[in-house]
Amino acid sequence: MALCPGILGESRVTSFRTNTDRLLEVRLQDEKVLAIAGAMVAYTGSIKFEKSLLGGEGIFGALKRKVTNEGMQVMQASGSGTVFFAQNAAEITVMALAGEKLTIESSSLLAYDTGLKTGTSFAGLRGASSGQGLFSTTVEGHGNLAVISRGNLIMLEVTPAHPLRVDPDAFVGFKGEIRQEFVFDVNWRTMIGQSSGESYQHKFTGQGVVFIQPAER
Template sequence: MQTTLAQYNETQSTDSFTLQNSKLLKVSLTGNTIQAKIGSMVAYQGDASFEHAGSGGMSRMLKKAVTGEGQDLMKISGTGEVFLADQAQDVHLVYIEGEKITVNGPNLLAFDADIDWDIERVQGASSMMGGGLYNTSLKGTGWVAILSDGPPVLLNVASAATYADAQAAITWSEGVTTALRTDFKMKNLIGKSSGESVQMAFQGTGWVLVQPSEGRVSAGPTNGSGGGLGNLLGG
């Protein structure tokens, strides 16, 4: 019997985080512990242990409760490989080295357990919107896996004034500062209920990754401040 299934053979790599394909992340657990979005495991081989990661302290627990930002995470350890995905969204890898990146919470799939995370408010948000907008910051050394609803665009913030919808801007690097901008002309043109009348403004040196969607990845009351320069690998 002839078959073309061989094209889907498991990807071989020495890296702890590898893209099996654009929708599926493969993580080698041997010698590694990771944190991942609860419910994202689709398969594993070997001996893997899954446990609730908790909030990592009272301060972060309170921030999650008040802001609605941050994912429910599970800690995965053991041997073998685990495969992670979320609703067939695109997966992208960022490797940070003592740096910080900022991620829209629902767009965070997994990261090395040694990377520290916190919840931060976008600069200028509280004065324009009740409660403000919040995102998840990650700092340290290791891999971070990011989700996007469709193929994103990577924008160089230093090259020109950069603006994006708050739910479409899914992650940005260290050296990038954020603010909220109200475009009254656009508001008059589109209507008061349009989200495009309020945009996130990005300045500084670094990049911002923007997905081609405001839907499916439900951001709730999210989006926060700047993050670290990484080696961005697309899916």
């Protein structure tokens, strides 16, 4: 995949690129990057690793996760050199946000620029049905982030004329002016006790894009 721009506007953004489709390469020049704890697989140069208590989301967001036992374990890498990240041989996609807001399943976030602000978003029945928990993670601002998925990440457009229904187990994230609704699909297989596997669906309406993976959790 192509290297994300190192500069968005006038602010400096850490360099993210995929070395392979399963290995993220982050180049630091006296900079910092946040990543899921345990995701570092190699590095060169002078890099310091330490636990990040808040992970960029503030005390309130961290407390909400703590109460529901859904805390993200985040580490900070700082210094000058190159750090390589990976997670369970998952596919990695690099995204650049330019003042946008992305809502993503916490388990799908691999690493992100310290210039990005993270928070929590109530996932409700979608998270409960997929086992992902009650809260999703929001990421917004200017900077790069890396997303992991089982198989290539797929982007599907949502428009007012074309709403989208997604299996909660395949859902990864979304951005744009999108509304969410949890729906039940009661079909003949469900009625006779043979679940189709699609009984629980998540409906997206509005304008934006939804990211899914070609596999279920």
